[in-house]
Amino acid sequence: MMKKRWICFLLTFLLALPLCGQPAKNAVWIIGDGMGPGVMGMFMQGVQLAGLSQYPDKTSTLEKFIKASQTGLYFSHTHDSVVSDSACAATQMAGGVKSTPGAVGVDAQGKNITSLLEEAIKAGKSVGVITDSYVADATPAGFLAHTTNRADKYSIARQIVYGQAQVILGGGIKYFSQHSNENLLEEAKKQGWQVVENLQDMQKVNKGRLLGLFADEAMPFYGEKEEHANVPTLKEMTQKAIDLLSQNEKGFVLIVEAGKIDWALHDNELGPTLWEMINLDETLAYVWDFAQKKKDTLLYLNADHETGVPAFHYYNVYGKQFSDKTAQGEKLYSGNMDYVGYQYYNKLFKHKKMLYFMYPKFRKLPKEEQTTEKLQQMTQEILGEKMELDLGTWVPPYEALIRKVNQAYGLVWATPNHSGGMLLGVAYGPHAQQFGGVYHNTDLKDKFKKALGL
Ligand SMILES: [Zn+2]
Numbered sequence: 050m051m052k053k054r055w056i057c058f059l060l061t062f063l064l065a066l067p068l069c070g071q072p073a074k075n076a077v078w079i080i081g082d083g084m085g086p087g088v089m090g091m092f093m094q095g096v097q098l099a100g101l102s103q104y105p106d107k108t109s110t111l112e113k114f115i116k117a118s119q120t121g122l123y124f125s126h127t128h129d130s131v132v133s134d135s136a137c138a139a140t141q142m143a144g145g146v147k148s149t150p151g152a153v154g155v156d157a158q159g160k161n162i163t164s165l166l167e168e169a170i171k172a173g174k175s176v177g178v179i180t181d182s183y184v185a186d187a188t189p190a191g192f193l194a195h196t197t198n199r200a201d202k203y204s205i206a207r208q209i210v211y212g213q214a215q216v217i218l219g220g221g222i223k224y225f226s227q228h229s230n231e232n233l234l235e236e237a238k239k240q241g242w243q244v245v246e247n248l249q250d251m252q253k254v255n256k257g258r259l260l261g262l263f264a265d266e267a268m269p270f271y272g273e274k275e276e277h278a279n280v281p282t283l284k285e286m287t288q289k290a291i292d293l294l295s296q297n298e299k300g301f302v303l304i305v306e307a308g309k310i311d312w313a314l315h316d317n318e319l320g321p322t323l324w325e326m327i328n329l330d331e332t333l334a335y336v337w338d339f340a341q342k343k344k345d346t347l348l349y350l351n352a353d354h355e356t357g358v359p360a361f362h363y364y365n366v367y368g369k370q371f372s373d374k375t376a377q378g379e380k381l382y383s384g385n386m387d388y389v390g391y392q393y394y395n396k397l398f399k400h401k402k403m404l405y406f407m408y409p410k411f412r413k414l415p416k417e418e419q420t421t422e423k424l425q426q427m428t429q430e431i432l433g434e435k436m437e438l439d440l441g442t443w444v445p446p447y448e449a450l451i452r453k454v455n456q457a458y459g460l461v462w463a464t465p466n467h468s469g470g471m472l473l474g475v476a477y478g479p480h481a482q483q484f485g486g487v488y489h490n491t492d493l494k495d496k497f498k499k500a501l502g503l
Pocket of ligand 1: 311
């Protein structure tokens with residue numbers, strides 16, 4: 050009798066196993082564009098070692114989030130290349146198949162793929178896409194549109210307007226208001242979109258479809274937000290999107306791209322990169338809080354590819370090489386080595402704004418004012434403190450100036466472009482355990498589908 054009862058209990062348990070864990074009602078997918086594991090580490094370490102007023106406990110949300118979540122490593126290689134661009138990476142993540150660089154929502158043969166968002170819409174969920182770059186840019190486009198060429202920005206804008214998303218927020222007014230798209234915003238209104246172009250108007254929208262375009266092209270860098278009081282931050286856009294999307298009882302899928310991390314990394318400027326990470330961190334804090342309270346929302350954070358690949362290294366302060374190798378090939382250090390003190394993180398966080406925008410201002414000065422002293426002074430103003438850049442009498446081009454600045458910070462960079470390095474994905478909430486281990490970015494669509502019960 051006892052035996053039978055046990056078998057019955059066991060059978061019930063085994064049959065119930067596949068049903069274990071309700072599907073997630075909602076998913077929020079935060080993508081740090083270009084955010085390699087090295088930059089995530091530098092940001093978390095920088096918050097630990099520098100005294101930043103917004104982090105009194107010296108711990109970033111990112112660090113707390115990773116400690117509470119499931120992490121995994123994944124590859125992003127394409128159909129035929131080791132390195133990916135943003136368009137192909139977004140396409141592979143959204144569509145679950147390999148594609149080629151430049152492709153948007155199509156496979157390697159140019160055939161349309163069905164994106165995760167399209168499947169979510171079919172299941173009755175609401176979808177939204179947010180970026181602090183512009184909405185016709187590669188990452189949002191890979192989730193929303195289909196074209197073999199990411200440069201077809203006017204076509205991507207039209208596909209967004211005539212598509213079925215509920216919330217689209219970011220920059221890119223020009224792609225909706227000139228050339229072939231001169232009347233596209235009028236068309237958008239006919240499609241039921243409420244079109245807004247500033248923070249105040251965005252806050253007034255409390256239901257329905259929302260198309261918010263807050264800059265002609267990409268939105269401003271986070272380090273410059275004080276100069277753009279009418280422009281929402283990534284966190285403010287995310288709050289509004291969740292308010293609107295969560296009105297659907299069947300749930301929602303929201304893609305949030307922190308796009309400007311990649312822009313700062315392409316220019317090899319680490320200070321502004323860390324500020325873009327603060328931008329991501331404050332957005333993550335809001336979404337994670339939502340996910341913790343709701344318990345029905347899967348939150349996934351990852352990158353599309355790695356950009357720049359910065360690293361601190363030790364170096365001889367007098368710029369000399371190490372001593373010659375011994376016969377056994379051992380390098381003996383000659384002393385006077387700088388192992389990069391903690392204070393460098395404080396210095397880096399003072400560098401909020403891009404030197405990239407300062408340099409053209411220097412070049413617009415009258416010729417006789419374009420001296421190395423003037424360049425040193427303007428650079429120091431952006432860096433936020435005195436830095437000996439050793440410019441000599443030569444006025445360097447922008448790229449050479451950046452190399453000098455990085456040298457002064459003890460930094461080396463692998464590239465001004467993308468790398469093919471592995472990436473870190475972090476998942477929290479229902480079915481997060483699927484996102485552990487090693488996988489490929491084309492596996493993500495299926496993981497999301499399983500988690501959402503699609
Ligand atoms: Zn990218």
